[in-house]
Amino acid sequence: MSRFFSGLRDGVGFDILLVGAALLFLLALAGAPLVYNVLMSFQQVDMFTLGALFRPFVGVDNYVAVVQQPEFWLVTRNTLVFVFGSMAGQFVLGFALALFFAQNFPGASTIRGLFLVSWVMPGLVVGGIWSFILAGDYGVLNVILKALGIIDANVFWKSDPNFSIWAVIIANIWLGLAFNMLLLSVGLAAISRDLYEAAELDGANAFQRFWTITMPMMRPTIGAVLSLGLIGTLQQFDLFPALTEGGPANTSNVAGYWSWQLSFQLYDFAKGATVSVMMFLLVLVASVVYVRSTRHEVRG
Amino acid sequence: MTAQIEMRDIQKHYGSFHALKGISLTIDKGSFVALVGPSGCGKSTLLRSIAGLETITSGTLQIAGKTMTGVPPRHRDIAMVFQSYALYPHMTVEENLTYSLRLHGVGKADARQKAAEVAATTGLTSLLGRYPRQLSGGQRQRVAMGRAIIRNPKAFLFDEPLSNLDASLRVQMRKEIRALHDRLGATSVYVTHDQIEAMTMADWVVVMRDGLIEQQGRPLDLYDKPVNRFVAGFIGSPAMNFLPGHIAETGNAVMLADGAGTLPLDRGLQPGREVIVGVRPEHLDVVGDAATFHLEIGVVESTGSATYLTSPDGNFQLVQSERTSLASGDRIGLRIDPTKIHLFDPQSGIAL
Amino acid sequence: MTRTYTPWILLTVALALAAVYLFPLYWMYVTSLKTGSEMFANPPTFWPNNANFGIYPEVWARRAMPTYLWNSVLIAGGVTAITVVLGTGCAYVLARYRNHWIDVGLFFVLMLQVLPASVMITPLFVGFNQVGLLNYPRTAVVLAAAAKAMPFFVVLVRATFMSVPRELEEAALVDGNSRVGAFFFIVLPLARNGILVCAILTFMSAFGEYIYSKSIIQSPSLQPASVGLSGFLGPNSTDWSSIMAYSAIYVTPILVAFVILQRRIVSGLTSGALK
Numbered sequence: 005m006s007r008f009f010s011g012l013r014d015g016v017g018f019d020i021l022l023v024g025a026a027l028l029f030l031l032a033l034a035g036a037p038l039v040y041n042v043l044m045s046f047q048q049v050d051m052f053t054l055g056a057l058f059r060p061f062v063g064v065d066n067y068v069a070v071v072q073q074p075e076f077w078l079v080t081r082n083t084l085v086f087v088f089g090s091m092a093g094q095f096v097l098g099f100a101l102a103l104f105f106a107q108n109f110p111g112a113s114t115i116r117g118l119f120l121v122s123w124v125m126p127g128l129v130v131g132g133i134w135s136f137i138l139a140g141d142y143g144v145l146n147v148i149l150k151a152l153g154i155i156d157a158n159v160f161w162k163s164d165p166n167f168s169i170w171a172v173i174i175a176n177i178w179l180g181l182a183f184n185m186l187l188l189s190v191g192l193a194a195i196s197r198d199l200y201e202a203a204e205l206d207g208a209n210a211f212q213r214f215w216t217i218t219m220p221m222m223r224p225t226i227g228a229v230l231s232l233g234l235i236g237t238l239q240q241f242d243l244f245p246a247l248t249e250g251g252p253a254n255t256s257n258v259a260g261y262w263s264w265q266l267s268f269q270l271y272d273f274a275k276g277a278t279v280s281v282m283m284f285l286l287v288l289v290a291s292v293v294y295v296r297s298t299r300h301e302v303r304g
Numbered sequence: 305m306t307a308q309i310e311m312r313d314i315q316k317h318y319g320s321f322h323a324l325k326g327i328s329l330t331i332d333k334g335s336f337v338a339l340v341g342p343s344g345c346g347k348s349t350l351l352r353s354i355a356g357l358e359t360i361t362s363g364t365l366q367i368a369g370k371t372m373t374g375v376p377p378r379h380r381d382i383a384m385v386f387q388s389y390a391l392y393p394h395m396t397v398e399e400n401l402t403y404s405l406r407l408h409g410v411g412k413a414d415a416r417q418k419a420a421e422v423a424a425t426t427g428l429t430s431l432l433g434r435y436p437r438q439l440s441g442g443q444r445q446r447v448a449m450g451r452a453i454i455r456n457p458k459a460f461l462f463d464e465p466l467s468n469l470d471a472s473l474r475v476q477m478r479k480e481i482r483a484l485h486d487r488l489g490a491t492s493v494y495v496t497h498d499q500i501e502a503m504t505m506a507d508w509v510v511v512m513r514d515g516l517i518e519q520q521g522r523p524l525d526l527y528d529k530p531v532n533r534f535v536a537g538f539i540g541s542p543a544m545n546f547l548p549g550h551i552a553e554t555g556n557a558v559m560l561a562d563g564a565g566t567l568p569l570d571r572g573l574q575p576g577r578e579v580i581v582g583v584r585p586e587h588l589d590v591v592g593d594a595a596t597f598h599l600e601i602g603v604v605e606s607t608g609s610a611t612y613l614t615s616p617d618g619n620f621q622l623v624q625s626e627r628t629s630l631a632s633g634d635r636i637g638l639r640i641d642p643t644k645i646h647l648f649d650p651q652s653g654i655a656l
Numbered sequence: 657m658t659r660t661y662t663p664w665i666l667l668t669v670a671l672a673l674a675a676v677y678l679f680p681l682y683w684m685y686v687t688s689l690k691t692g693s694e695m696f697a698n699p700p701t702f703w704p705n706n707a708n709f710g711i712y713p714e715v716w717a718r719r720a721m722p723t724y725l726w727n728s729v730l731i732a733g734g735v736t737a738i739t740v741v742l743g744t745g746c747a748y749v750l751a752r753y754r755n756h757w758i759d760v761g762l763f764f765v766l767m768l769q770v771l772p773a774s775v776m777i778t779p780l781f782v783g784f785n786q787v788g789l790l791n792y793p794r795t796a797v798v799l800a801a802a803a804k805a806m807p808f809f810v811v812l813v814r815a816t817f818m819s820v821p822r823e824l825e826e827a828a829l830v831d832g833n834s835r836v837g838a839f840f841f842i843v844l845p846l847a848r849n850g851i852l853v854c855a856i857l858t859f860m861s862a863f864g865e866y867i868y869s870k871s872i873i874q875s876p877s878l879q880p881a882s883v884g885l886s887g888f889l890g891p892n893s894t895d896w897s898s899i900m901a902y903s904a905i906y907v908t909p910i911l912v913a914f915v916i917l918q919r920r921i922v923s924g925l926t927s928g929a930l931k
Contacts, residue, residue, distance in 0.1 A: 033802070038779070109667050132893075
């Protein structure tokens, strides 16, 4: 016993205690639910069996039922549009801003830091603000776009089935843009000035320097940023209840929100679990890409 | 002399890597022992094992007669000076110095008194209130030293403590550390990759390679009688020259390969035997007629006090203490005192 | 000649970009002060004609904001406490060693970092229901949100610990500290700033937490401010000045804290986020 305590004070027991407490906590509240989720997706889970320890197994019935839901393919399509639309917007605008703020001028880093407020804002509040900005009749975005001559008539962003998903995408781009920019700025700052000067002496113009120095040197950063963007977008939830609630007629619904609706509005927990298992598979692909792209840094 | 640190057949594995392959070493009380070798030879691992920062896989380690297996560093009563000094950045110099005393329950007034004494001997008195980031490299080095001596430990361990200093400061600190050791009479174990530090500071030098002790002994014994080609090449600067050759028919001379010349020996060996001849650059004399072998000069470098002559292929070097008018392309005759010639077996590298 | 002006032109452009980007925040504050007809005016006014500051005390009282905000603080505080206490030690061990077990642990943490809350909420809800935790809904939300926050915290704080030289800890051991002592008196003080920044970030994101609270907490007296806001926010909302005033009261403390700590937060993120 005294050996046990001296191990805690001086030996590897201390490390095991520190790491073990956290991992047990995560195992109980993240690992176990994940496995439980998969189990539920093969069971019959409704209001009657919710509290039961043993529930009837139904094989792949839940999966069949989910795929046969009329909105399944629409939600799948929306999820992909939402993910890639958001990622593309966040990345392209974030990269452009990062390149701009990489120029040497007074206050560059402070102003860039201000952009990051979007990142600490509660998603629901951001959704609320954008809901007002995107309003069809009195929204300020329509007013600005009309003044610029880009549109002639008001766009009903939230209630027009053709635009509803884009309303959420616009808000999500705003939300994630700053974080993308910050990470890309870090990558840009890590490229040695000497390389640009050497390339300039070798006769490369600004455009050539971007493609032959910046892009190749940024490749690991870009990989990490894109995969983090994918993960962040798949995690996005709060904007949906604030903006469109998935509507109208599911035209802005995505897998994450649909899964929540099935469980907590229709109390069909089995289908909710089934959709979230499907979504988890998508996240798994993203995380493998992410872990691979950070593996280098992780092993340091 | 009593043994202060006694190691018997110490083994250390890191996963599949075998860092220490059976080290047995006795460190006498009050002696200054240098562990020297190329990077990766295991010298730092051995030092850290003495400190208890590494757990040895097998073998026994005793400090002052007590077996240290399972004893954490804080119960070993040893002090260590790290390569980066490892000064606590959030503590002043005084707090750094007295930290170990406070941990051992020494009263505040006593600790301050001790710190003042140590600061006086290490020249830190005016710096006691400063933080490490406000000190120069040499001052930090002194704080690290002071932190070790304030405890009056059973042994001092030094892990390449001078490698972050510039050259002139290093020479000065070398003398100071040695003087301190003599004054305190403490046992010191000093790890370095710089054989000059080892030779100038230590009473006893241990040359290591690949987790094994190649040779140990007094500094000049290592220089005069290296037991193998590795030690011969490692000790001495510039490094010893090695030339292939074989023993002449008479058995008391070496015929150098490629007909470069003949070196008379002071001992007899089996005629015809292949050998590696080792000659130190400083033991060669440039002579006119009495030359036993010849060399073409490639590069002449002079530092003012000495002149370094290097062969065109860069494999052979000699040092002259006089200035010379020799130039690249000249051919010179050389002679060496037969007692200064080292011979090694070509395969095993063992001295003959 | 042109060269000396370039930085100032760039600065002007940067300020313009920041103004465009931060416009939604401005719009939140401005809208909150507008009264009925002005809010729906076309074209809209970019500065309120007669600002109605009375909306703030009114929304504060009518929407029971003290209760909601107190619940938000409780939940965020609980999440931060659990995350810091458990996550710091985990991050330290993952930073200190390098071997197969650590790689496995890191991989596990990274994988959990990517799990969406919407994937986790269904099994968490059913599981909490079975073990009876739904009777303590705020505790349940704290546990769930802490598990969500911890991986990110561990990844960031690990980077902080990596920057504390290992030799300092070893010097402390030789000086007479136990592992426990060296961790608390040497390593933790040196990593304090990084841990603090990450704790603040954790608090901020937990303060805005929505999905777990919405799904698990039924009683309005226990719900946080995010759920309180969702009560009158949706696709067909019309009471915009109240929504914006509520939002402004809700996020202003976060924004102020962010602006004050901006430099530290940004440097804390940049050192850890990509690792």
